[in-house]
Amino acid sequence: MKKKLFTKDFTLVVIGQIISLFGNAAVRFALPLYLLNLTGSSALYGTVTACAFIPSILLSPVGGMIADRVNKRNIMVVLDFLTSALILGFLFFMQEINIVLLITVTLMLLYGIAGTYQPSVQASIPDLTDQENFMAANSVINTVNSFSSLTGPVIGGILYSAYGLEAVLLICGICFFLSAVMEIFIKIPFQKQISGGNIWETVKKDFTKSVYFIRRxxxxxxxxxxxxxxxxxxxxxxxxxxxxxxITEVLSFEETRANTLYGFAQGALAGGGLAGAMCAGIFREKLTIKRAGNLLTACALSVFPMSFTLLLTPSETINYMIIVLCCFAVMVFSTVFSVQMMSFIQTETPKNLVGKVIAVMITVSTCAQPLGNALYGILFELGKGAEFAVILFSGIVSLSIAMKTKNIFARL
Known part of the structure; x- marks a missing residue:
């Protein structure tokens, strides 16, 4: 008999996700903005936000290993209580400690908590529903993630502008506390695994086991x-x-308008992620793993109009519209692909390894992002006046990867 998706426990997990991700997005938006307003230094802003990203990469595999050895409900509860204490502690010490140091440490801890928290949520899905609902469950989680990424900065920005940083932190701190209390009532099936040796031996053993599973x-x-x-x-x-x-450097918009248009473009990216997550849920019956490569192909093909319009179209407005539409399309297709991949991994991986395998995948794939950012920063700098060529390079390489992916999944 098919298990229904929105059981009491899964619903509570989703509500906890909404509060946690929304609060995290709002705080991670408000703190760097406060730093930028306070110091006026874009270099300091960039350095602090870059440092904040590191713990997420380092702690994701730890979070996955913990998720397979500790009751996932307890992880969510503890981390939400910890986040609430962290935010309220920032409020208490913000007048006592160097603000730059305090913001840096707080952001690093917030990103680290998020990196530890997410594998527990993803790994809990096989325990909360049956295999036929994996796609729908992952679609719901991704929809919540995208919606929180879209609304968190917006509402956080409104509160920050109207009432200041303290109001944003106080509201988010209270929300995390209430979320932790609610999550106490979640019941997630858990079977304790036997671990031998000290914690470092256990971590090494778990990491080796997950890598062996992925490779062999x-x-x-x-x-x-x-x-x-x-x-x-x-x-x-x-x-x-x-x-x-x-948008801000190549297209010839006035500075204030360029910043506004960039804000709209960011909203379009978040909207594409939300639309993709919803599409994954609506069309889950038609999404087969053998056709997963088609989604990456669509992502790669969506890049080429960006290159051609920069090469051929003199109108800044038309260029902007096509760039934003292409980015929206990339986010839609990539989000559907991500949901499908997560469901596939949850299906193919034994329950005692799900958290560890997901965490390893998040860590490795996330590490590629800052490397790519550095690569394209250099390429756009070297290719001034020929930005279309850099984008065309991205499209060609991405299309090659997509075709290879199609061949891999077609043989399954």
Missing amino acids: EKPVVGKCLLMISGINLFLSAMIVVALPYL
Whole structure:
């Protein structure tokens, strides 16, 4: 008998996700903005936000290993209580400690908590529903993620502008506390695993086991990881770097208008992620793993109009509209692909390894992002006046990866 998706426990997990991701997005928006307003230094702003990203990469595999050895409900509860204490502690000490140091440490801890928290949520899905609902469940989680990414900065910005940083932090701190209390009532099936030796031996053993599974026992999962990392390196990073660079530096808009248009473009990216997550849920019955490569092909093909319009179209407005529409399309197709991949991995991986395998995949694929950002920063700098060529390079390499992916999944 098919298990219904929105059981009490899954619903509570989703509500907890909404509060946690929304609060995290709002705080991670408000703190760097406060730093920028306070110091006026874009270099300091960039350095602090870059440092904040590091713990997420380092702690994702730890979060996955913990998720397979500790009750996932307890992880969510503890991390939400910890986040609430962290935010309220910032409020208490912000007048006592160097603000730059305090913001840097707080952001690093917030990103680290998020990196530890997410594998527990993804790994709990096989325990909360049956295999037929994996696609729908992942679609719901991704919809919540995209919606929070879209609304968190917007509402955080409104509160920050109207009432200041303290109001944003106080509201988010209270929300995290209430979320943790609610999550206490979630019941997630858990079977304790036997661990021998100290914690470092356990971590090493778990990491080795997950890598062995990816490379040897289920090599198709390893191939998926390489494909995702390649797309992050050559396509996602290009979008991240190109969007602000093209709109604010290449297209001849007045500065204030360019910043406003860039804000709209960021909203379009988040909207594309939300639309993709919803499409994955609506069309889940038609999404087969053998056709997953078609989604990456669509992503790669969406890049080419960006290159051609910069080469052929003199109108700044038309260039802007096509760039934004292409980025929206890339986000739609890539989000559907991500949902499908997560469901595939959850299906193919034993329950005692799900958290570890997901965490390894998140870590490796995320590491490709900053490398790609650095690559395209250099390429756009070297290719001034020929930005279309950099984007065309991204499209060609991404299309090659997509075709290879199609061949891999077609043989399954």
